Amino acid sequence: xxxxxxxxxxxxxxxxxxxxxxxxxxxxxxxxxxxxxxxxxxxxxxxxxxxxxxxxxxxxxxxxxxxxxxxxxxxxxxxxxxxxxxxxxxxxxxxxxxxxxxxxxxxxxxxxxxxxxxxxxxxxxxxxxxxxxxxxxxxxxxxxxxxxxxxxxxxxxxxxxxxxxxxxxxxxxxxxxxxxxxxxxxxxxxxxxxxxxxxxxxxxxxxxxxxxxxxxxxxxxxxx
Amino acid sequence: xxxxxxxxxxxxxxxxxxxxxxxxxxxxxxxxxxxxxxxxxxxxxxxxxxxxxxxxxxxxxxxxxxxxxxxxxxxxxxxxxxxxxxxxxxxxxxxxxxxxxxxxxxxxxxxxxxxxxxxxxxxxxxxxxxxxxxxxxxxxxxxxxxxxxxxxxxxxxxxxxxxxxxxxxxxxxxxxxxxxxxxxxxxxxxxxxxxxxxxxxxxxxxxxxxxxxxxxxxxxxxxxxxxxxxxxxxxxxxxxxxxxxxxxxxxxxxxxxxxxxxxxxxxxxxxxxxxxxxxxxxxxxxxxxxxxxxxxxxxxxxxxxxxxxxxxxxxxxxxxxxxxxxxxxxxxxxxxxxxxxxxxxxxxxxxxxxxxxxxxxxxxxxxxxxxxxxxxxxxxxxxxxxxxxxxxxxxxxxxxxxxxxxxxxxxxxxxxxxxxxxxxxxxxxxxxxxxxxxxxxxxxxxxxxxxxxxxxxxxxxxxxxxxxxx
Numbered sequence: 001x002x003x004x005x006x007x008x009x010x011x012x013x014x015x016x017x018x019x020x021x022x023x024x025x026x027x028x029x030x031x032x033x034x035x036x037x038x039x040x041x042x043x044x045x046x047x048x049x050x051x052x053x054x055x056x057x058x059x060x061x062x063x064x065x066x067x068x069x070x071x072x073x074x075x076x077x078x079x080x081x082x083x084x085x086x087x088x089x090x091x092x093x094x095x096x097x098x099x100x101x102x103x104x105x106x107x108x109x110x111x112x113x114x115x116x117x118x119x120x121x122x123x124x125x126x127x128x129x130x131x132x133x134x135x136x137x138x139x140x141x142x143x144x145x146x147x148x149x150x151x152x153x154x155x156x157x158x159x160x161x162x163x164x165x166x167x168x169x170x171x172x173x174x175x176x177x178x179x180x181x182x183x184x185x186x187x188x189x190x191x192x193x194x195x196x197x198x199x200x201x202x203x204x205x206x207x208x209x210x211x212x213x214x215x216x217x218x219x220x221x222x223x224x
Numbered sequence: 225x226x227x228x229x230x231x232x233x234x235x236x237x238x239x240x241x242x243x244x245x246x247x248x249x250x251x252x253x254x255x256x257x258x259x260x261x262x263x264x265x266x267x268x269x270x271x272x273x274x275x276x277x278x279x280x281x282x283x284x285x286x287x288x289x290x291x292x293x294x295x296x297x298x299x300x301x302x303x304x305x306x307x308x309x310x311x312x313x314x315x316x317x318x319x320x321x322x323x324x325x326x327x328x329x330x331x332x333x334x335x336x337x338x339x340x341x342x343x344x345x346x347x348x349x350x351x352x353x354x355x356x357x358x359x360x361x362x363x364x365x366x367x368x369x370x371x372x373x374x375x376x377x378x379x380x381x382x383x384x385x386x387x388x389x390x391x392x393x394x395x396x397x398x399x400x401x402x403x404x405x406x407x408x409x410x411x412x413x414x415x416x417x418x419x420x421x422x423x424x425x426x427x428x429x430x431x432x433x434x435x436x437x438x439x440x441x442x443x444x445x446x447x448x449x450x451x452x453x454x455x456x457x458x459x460x461x462x463x464x465x466x467x468x469x470x471x472x473x474x475x476x477x478x479x480x481x482x483x484x485x486x487x488x489x490x491x492x493x494x495x496x497x498x499x500x501x502x503x504x505x506x507x508x509x510x511x512x513x514x515x516x517x518x519x520x521x522x523x524x525x526x527x528x529x530x531x532x533x534x535x536x537x538x539x540x541x542x543x544x545x546x547x548x549x550x551x552x553x554x555x556x557x558x559x560x561x562x563x564x565x566x567x568x569x570x571x572x573x574x575x576x577x578x579x580x581x582x583x584x585x586x587x588x589x590x591x592x593x594x595x596x597x598x599x600x601x602x603x604x605x606x607x608x609x610x611x612x613x614x615x616x617x618x619x620x621x622x623x624x625x626x627x628x629x630x631x632x633x634x635x636x637x638x639x640x641x642x643x644x645x646x647x648x649x650x651x652x653x654x655x656x657x658x659x660x661x662x663x664x665x666x667x668x669x670x671x672x673x674x675x676x677x678x679x680x681x682x683x684x685x686x687x688x689x690x691x692x693x694x
Contacts (some may be wrong), residue, residue, distance in 0.1 A: 007314060010310060011308055011310060011515075011517045014521040014522070015289040015292075015521050015524055016289050017525070018521075018524055018525035019525075020285075020287075021285050021524060021525075021529035021530075021532075022282035022283075022286055025282035025286055026279040027283075028279075028280075028468075028469070028471070028472070032471045032474070033269055033272055033276055033475075034474075035267065035273055035474070035475060035478040035479070035482075036267075036478075036488065057491075108505070109505065109506065110505040110506065111505070112455075112504075112505070112506065112507075112509060113509065116453070116454070116455060120418075120419040120420075121419055137489075140478075140488040141488070142489050142493075147504070148501065149505075150505065152505040152507075153448075154505075157452060157453075175474050175477070175478065175489070176474045179470045179471070179473075180470075180471075183470060184435065184470055187432075187495060187497050190497065191496065191498045191500055191501055191504065191507065192452070192507055193494075193495040193497075194448060194492060194493070194494050195489065195493040195494075196491065197488070197490065197492075197493075198491050199491070200443070200445040200492075201443050201444070202361075202443060202444045203377070203443075203485070204360040204361035204364070204377065204378070205360070205364075205379070205382075205406060205407070206248070206251050206403065207256070207377070208384075208403045210407040212411070213360060213407055213443075213445065214358065214411060214414065214418070214444045214445040214446045214449055215444065215445025215449070215492065216445075
């Protein structure tokens with residue numbers, strides 16, 4: 001590939017040769033206004049707001065009292081499916097064993113390198129993906145999926161149903177709060193972070209909303 | 225059909241007489257207007273947020289060269305390769321070379337206006353590559369050999385019935401005009417393309433300089449799939465997409481999605497800081513970021529730098545009374561509506577798009593809707609001034625203005641002219657208060673609208689009568 005440094009230099013020198021176009025631009029505010037706000041940031045209020053926003057986005061959610069109950073919820077949601085794909089490890093200890101006891105095979109897909117169409121075609125029929133979430137944003141109903149290491153992108157991307165295990169102590173108020181608290185460090189460490197607000201949808205045909213275009217049609221959050 | 229910005233007047237006429245287009249535009253633009261009003265209206269501090277977002281973009285442009293090199297250094301340190309393209313031809317050549325280096329046969333694309341702007345698809349296809357648009361709207365556009373007519377709603381000009389006919393014809397879909405059935409059919413078709421593609425090309429909505437992160441926002445998930453499944457990911461992006469900090473990004477992302485589609489956040493916001501690392505189980509092995517200038521650094525140094533603040537949300541298109549009626553294709557360029565009426569003359573030369581600065585009633589709805597308060601009406605007026613000072617106006621217009629100036633400088637000619645106009649319009653209005661058809665060249669006015677008949681007596685006459693009466 002020819003990367004003509006001359007184009008880089010020419011573009012930069014044109015930009016540097018012009019005066020700053022907005023000399024009167026205000027300085028960065030201290031603090032920034034948040035787009036959304038939540039007066040009560042108690043754990044209960046955060047969970048209530050997240051649930052409200054998530055359901056408004058047509059996401060599904062089950063709030064469970066204990067990790068054991070969360071495992072039972074996952075087993076129930078998997079239903080007849082005999083194969084799932086998931087992260088390794090999952091944030092819910094005991095879940096792989098429980099799946100095994102139900103006769104459910106768990107794929108932990110690794111697809112890198114040149115020839116991908118064969119491995120992808122083999123994974124495509126799997127109808128359920130199970131992942132954790134790094135956290136969630138209450139005011140916008142948003143899951144934070146940090147995909148790196150054993151936490152791949154495929155389980156939250158390919159199957160039509162996505163089950164998400166969310167610890168109740170991982171709720172943030174809003175995007176701005178998460179970016180300040182953890183986002184900066186995470187973006188330095190991880191190559192891919194997806195903020196997911198509900199199931200896949202489109203409004204391209206006459207702006208009528210249809211769910212499940214390319215990503216999962218059903219995204220079910222299990223809070224534990 | 226070959227489209228050109230200079231054919232706007234005729235294209236607009238045709239659009240107004242096209243009942244299918246009128247149906248589609250009415251269904252689409254009202255929805256877009258309402259969802260933005262709801263999402264921005266629910267924020268009590270919406271105007272302060274717009275100011276905050278505008279200032280963030282202004283600071284980004286003030287420091288643009290340094291922020292670009294900061295972004296480059298950050299993302300390069302994680303293994304992405306950053307390439308710079310001065311114009312469309314160079315950008316296309318660089319992307320084709322990437323494809324050839326990696327022996328790519330099939331390319332999937334996420335929705336990207338900048339690749340429309342540089343005309344990427346024909347270049348790749350001309351080199352024997354298979355290129356598949358994966359955004360549902362862009363896929364329909366590609367299937368129909370059409371072009372997108374709106375920044376975020378590419379097939380706003382099509383009715384569901386047209387999509388039905390297209391899918392039945394080209395994808396052998398059983399008859400249905402239910403968008404759910406049509407979408408499911410497209411999904412199944414495109415899934416196979418995703419799984420077998422060698423390279424993904426997306427745009428980017430933001431480049432965060434501080435962390436070296438490219439951000440793509442989609443609702444369907446095609447952006448995340450395009451950037452995750454193939455072994456190579458190419459991000460084609462205009463240099464003005466840079467933002468300095470995560471705080472600036474936090475504001476701009478949310479006023480973008482609320483203004484574009486009325487969403488608090490889009491379904492997928494994909495933050496990409498490099499190719500997959502050696503420990504990652506999936507994701508692209510190689511990532512390239514092609515920073516595209518294509519006229520932006522020239523505009524940067526001119527009085528129109530304000531246009532580079534644009535987030536490409538499409539809100540100005542939805543609210544524009546001209547766009548609502550003629551649709552995006554009439555503008556004859558990649559970007560239609562108010563933002564296009566400014567961008568197209570700047571990118572292609574004002575003489576090659578001379579009707580566009582006039583394709584506006586200067587009502588100000590675009591600026592009122594803009595999440596970063598871009599002064600589009602002011603730039604349209606400045607472009608009109610450029611057209612006049614550059615001599616790019618109709619000779620008849622120049623003659624008319626000269627004649628008018630002459631009359632206005634002579635009380636005698638002014639009085640005579642007024643008397644003639646009064647007599648003429650009173651005659652033509654046949655006793656009513658409006659003239660529906662003026663004769664000769666003046667008919668150009670009444671083709672489009674009525675002309676009010678002059679009052680029976682002029683101000684001077686009334687004044688004289690009042691003086692005599694007292």
